[in-house]
Amino acid sequence: MKARRTFLNCIVAALLPVFLTCTPVFAENSEKLDKLFSRLLTANEGEASRIEGEIWIEWSKSGSPAMDLLLQRGRDAMAVGDNTTAIAHFTAIIDHSPDFAEAWNARATAYFQAGEFGPRCDIGHVLTLNPRHFGALSGLGMILEATDKPERALEVYKAALAIHPHLEGVLDAAKRLEAATEGTEL
Numbered sequence: 030m031k032a033r034r035t036f037l038n039c040i041v042a043a044l045l046p047v048f049l050t051c052t053p054v055f056a057e058n059s060e061k062l063d064k065l066f067s068r069l070l071t072a073n074e075g076e077a078s079r080i081e082g083e084i085w086i087e088w089s090k091s092g093s094p095a096m097d098l099l100l101q102r103g104r105d106a107m108a109v110g111d112n113t114t115a116i117a118h119f120t121a122i123i124d125h126s127p128d129f130a131e132a133w134n135a136r137a138t139a140y141f142q143a144g145e146f147g148p149r150c151d152i153g154h155v156l157t158l159n160p161r162h163f164g165a166l167s168g169l170g171m172i173l174e175a176t177d178k179p180e181r182a183l184e185v186y187k188a189a190l191a192i193h194p195h196l197e198g199v200l201d202a203a204k205r206l207e208a209a210t211e212g213t214e215l
Contacts, residue, residue, distance in 0.1 A: 062087050066161060069193055077195035088131045088159070096122050096129065103135055112143040130158035134165050146172045163193040170202065179206050 062084065069080045091097050103118030119136035122129060137151035152172070155165040166189035173182035183206040186199050193199075 059087070062161075066192070072195070074195045077193070081193065081195075085164075088134075088162070091122070091126055091129045091131070093126065096126050096132070100132060100135060103139070107135075107139050107142060110142075112139045115139040116143070128158060130155050130162060133158065134162060134168075137165065137168060141168060141172065146175070161192050163189045163196055163199075166192070167196060167199050167202075170199065174202070174206070179210055182206060183210060 065080055065084050065087070069077055069084070072080055089097070089100060091100065099118045099122050103115040103122075106112070106115035106118060116136055116139045119132050119139060122132035123136065126132060133151045133154040137146075137155060140146055140151065152165050152169050155162050156169075159165070166185055170182045170185040170189065173179075173185060183203060186203040186206065189196055189199050190203060
């Protein structure tokens with residue numbers, strides 16, 4: 030229980046400045062990403078999927094071929110269920126490039142797949158570095174659901190959908206939670 034409280038406190042501490050400021054400062058504000066995110070808001074479902082793929086490609090560029098290789102090796106390890114190796118690869122990236130948001134996101138995903146989401150604040154780091162990271166937001170929503178916080182999960186899912194209106198799985202989760210929490214004050 031203490032690990033969950035610590036984790037959620039980390040998330041709140043990381044997200045509060047992001048959501049309270051109108052003009053957050055973050056590293057991934059490239060012109061190309063800005064255009065992709067603008068297109069994403071008005072895209073149809075098929076086009077949104079292609080744009081999402083382009084965004085993931087941009088997010089996966091660390092600026093270092095060695096770090097990019099470690100990221101790919103970590104993702105490959107996750108794909109075969111070797112979360113321990115994946116976490117080690119992502120941790121190595123974070124040690125060398127702590128401002129690379131996608132390494133934090135990948136490690137958060139590996140921890141989640143390993144059933145460990147309490148002791149780490151990785152999602153908070155992702156969202157501090159990249160507040161538009163709809164993947165991290167959807168992951169945070171899943172964690173909040175798993176820790177019996179459906180109202181908070183719904184808020185986070187809605188934040189993800191405000192960035193990516195066609196986000197696979199999140200639309201259904203938001204509808205399900207809206208029905209479950211109907212009549213409950215958020």
